[in-house]
Amino acid sequence: MTQDKTARAIEEPLSPLYSFNRPNEPVLLHQGPLSDVAPDSRSGVIELSCSPSPRLRWTCTTHDEDRPTLPGEVDLSIERHGQPLNLKAICRTHGEGWINHCEFGDPGAELERLLVHWMNLPDILGNATLEERRDGQIHRWAGRWRGDIDGWSIILDSRPDLSKLVRDAHVENVFVLTHVMEVRRSDGELFSVKSAEDLLEQLRVGLSFALGRWVAPALPVGYGDSGKVLWESWSSVLCDPLQGTGAAWLYYHSTDDFDDYMRSLLGAFSREGEQGLLRFQMVFAVQTNNVGFIEQRVLAAFSVFENIEWIELVLGGRVSEAEYRSKKWPGEARLREVLRSASISTDLGDFELPALEEFAKQENLKDGPAALVRLRNRLVHPNSPRDEVYRFAGASTDAWFLARHYLTMLILKRIGYPGRYSKQMPPFGWFGSTEPMPWNEKR
Structure with a gap:
């Protein structure tokens, strides 16, 4: 360690x-009078509910003779820090609902x-x-x-x-x-x-x-x-x-x-002009881990690849916009160039990705960027309604591993991270088996 x-x-x-709180136990934010949701003030609760997922919920006591509250937006009034406060809330059913956001003070x-x-x-x-x-x-x-x-x-x-x-x-x-x-x-x-x-x-x-x-x-x-x-x-x-x-x-x-x-x-966030770009890249990087199907994660990674390629090559003055959009710089060449500039290996043999390696061999592709871009293009623009991508069992998963790795490394290079990382690529090690960033390795 x-x-x-x-x-x-x-x-x-x-x-x-x-x-x-205990696991999945709600966090109590307000308990007491809750006004405006009924003709008279009612006892109510506002809490950060943690089951089945985090959400601000409100409930109040109801009476049999109450006129049912229709679903939709309602106004709630509470006292907070000695001051009356009005909240915009959503009524789901009579006497309960949720709140998206509110600020006091x-x-x-x-x-x-x-x-x-x-x-x-x-x-x-x-x-x-x-x-x-x-x-x-x-x-x-x-x-x-x-x-x-x-x-x-x-x-x-x-x-x-x-x-x-x-x-x-x-x-x-x-x-x-x-x-x-x-x-x-x-x-x-x-x-x-x-x-x-x-x-x-x-x-x-x-x-x-x-x-x-x-x-x-x-x-x-x-x-x-x-x-x-x-x-x-x-x-x-x-x-x-x-x-x-x-x-x-x-x-x-x-x-x-x-x-x-x-x-x-x-x-990195404090540097002028970085806030929106870095946030965009990191948000999509999170999406590549846990959103939807494997194919969706691969496609999410390519949104960031294109963003980074445009920033590094065109905005960085290395390639003109006309050249960038020409056949001289196809997708695999752009990805290969930004990886090379960041000292990130493009060799498929560095990892255990047998299905993607077989796909690359059959397609006569020379490295990771070429295989990744070709597979992505086949997913979006198949050569026929019965394209052969899915006959390489596990190729999409391997492509996801590789896309996630490239994306993580490129973002860490962008922010200048000097430390070590826990590899998220086959062959997997135990969590805590860390490696230096490739741009910090002694070569």
Whole structure:
């Protein structure tokens, strides 16, 4: 295992605003009067439901004599932090429904710190040890990661029982609050709600890309320098079930690698013009892991390949737009060139992809980009209604492995990640068997 750069101190964990829930247990956000949904104020509940998937739900008491509420948009009123608040909600059936998103407080407020909960992050090895006393005993766990990155001071604390939750995650689809994060400016200055939201979106997309599944920041709360809550946001979050294993390329039990990735990620997002492009690439990379059928994942990868090829070759001034669109630069040549420039091997023999190798041999194709592009083109534009692609059993799966690998490597090269990665290609090793990035290898 990689040695940590920082000796672990023993510290007290952050206190979450909302207590860590048990697996699939709802997180209670409001319990009390719920107005405007009925002629009189009713007792109601708003919660972040975690079953069957995360969603903001509301319910209220009903009476037999009530006139049924028709499905559709309704207004709800609650009291929050001593202030009356109006929420736009959806009524599904009489007395219950859901809420997509709502914010409280001043969106123009200047914040001193942000507290946010995270759903379904794994047990990331921290660079500090947390300690708390429970049932008369002292409990310690390496659950705090701390970093000062790109002007932000970030603390990420795991819940004390997370390792057990991860071990048991294969039993059912688990949705649970796993971490609490505190964010401040490194120089102690105040920051805007907009900058906090931008940071959370960068972390949401970046950590999901690293883990190969959607994880989510949830229920952020912004505090002013007086300690008063100035802003709060509730949303139905996009999140995949907690996994003990999965498609993570980042070995998050290496503190060094996690630290390197966080620095590369936020540094890349801070560069002018990168935010939209990098987000597009990472979102589609997550889709290549867990959306639809294998063929859909391969096609999703090609959307990013074309994006990267256009940026590197045309916007980078290496090829004119006319040349790019000419026969001189077919799809396989463009992909081969961006891989070569990133020191990423194009040799099919580097991996165990027997079905794709057989397809390449039959088609007289020389390397991975040629095989991958040809198979993709045959899927979309077959030579006949009974094209022969599917007679190579497993070729689509092999193409998915290769496309995912190329895509991950190209994005990591783009953000300048210097650490190691856990290979997601056959022959598979155990999670934690990491390799250096190809552009860092001694040749």
